Amino acid sequence: MPFSLDLHQWSDLALLVLRCAVAAIFWVHGRSKAGMWKMQPGAQMPAPMLKLMRTLSIAEPLGALAMLAGFLSQFAAVGFILVMCGAIYMKRKAWKTPFMSQTSTGWELDLLMLASSIALLIIGPGAYSLQALLG
Numbered sequence: 001m002p003f004s005l006d007l008h009q010w011s012d013l014a015l016l017v018l019r020c021a022v023a024a025i026f027w028v029h030g031r032s033k034a035g036m037w038k039m040q041p042g043a044q045m046p047a048p049m050l051k052l053m054r055t056l057s058i059a060e061p062l063g064a065l066a067m068l069a070g071f072l073s074q075f076a077a078v079g080f081i082l083v084m085c086g087a088i089y090m091k092r093k094a095w096k097t098p099f100m101s102q103t104s105t106g107w108e109l110d111l112l113m114l115a116s117s118i119a120l121l122i123i124g125p126g127a128y129s130l131q132a133l134l135g
Contacts, residue, residue, distance in 0.1 A: 015126030016070075022116050023068035025109075026080060030060025056083065067120070070129020077121035084114035 034057050041047035060083065063076035091097035091107040100106040125131050 012127035015120070015123060016128040018116060018120065019067050019070060019073060019125060019129075022080070022113065022120065023064040025113060026060045026067070027064035030057055030064060033057035033060070059083075067125075070125035070131050071134075073125040073129065073131065074121050077117045080117040081114060081121065084110050084117060088114065 033053050036045075036050060036053040036057055039045060039050060041050050045053070059079060063079050066072045066076040067080075087110045088107050091110065097104065098106055099111075100108050
C-alpha cells in the first residue's frame with residue numbers, strides 16, 4: 001500500500017496556484033512602496049535605500065504581472081530571488097531580525113518567497129500560462 005497519493009496529473013494546476021500566490025504577495029508589497037516617491041531622504045531612510053525602494057515599487061508589481069500571466073515568469077523569478085536574498089540579508093545582518101518574532105516581522109515569509117521563486121525558476125510556469133499558450 002503506497003504512503004503517498006499520486007497527484008502528478010495536477011502539477012500544472014499547482015504551478016498556477018503557486019504563481020498566483022507569489023504574484024499576489026509581490027504585487028501587494030510592491031504597491032505598498034509607491035508612497036516612497038513622496039518621501040525625502042532622512043535618518044530613517046537614507047537616499048540609497050529610498051532609491052532602492054522606489055525601484056522596487058516598479059519592479060515588484062511588473063514581476064508580479066509577469067508571474068501571474070506566466071510570461072517571462074522565469075525572468076521574474078530571478079528578480080524575485082535577488083529581492084528576497086537582499087531582504088533576508090538586511091533583516092538578518094543589518095537589522096538583526098530573528099527568524100520569527102512575536103513583536104516584529106521576522107524573515108520566515110522572505111525565506112518562503114525565496115524558495116517559491118527558486119522552484120518557479122527551475123520548473124517554469126506550467127501548462128496554464130501565456131508562455132505555454134504561445135508555444
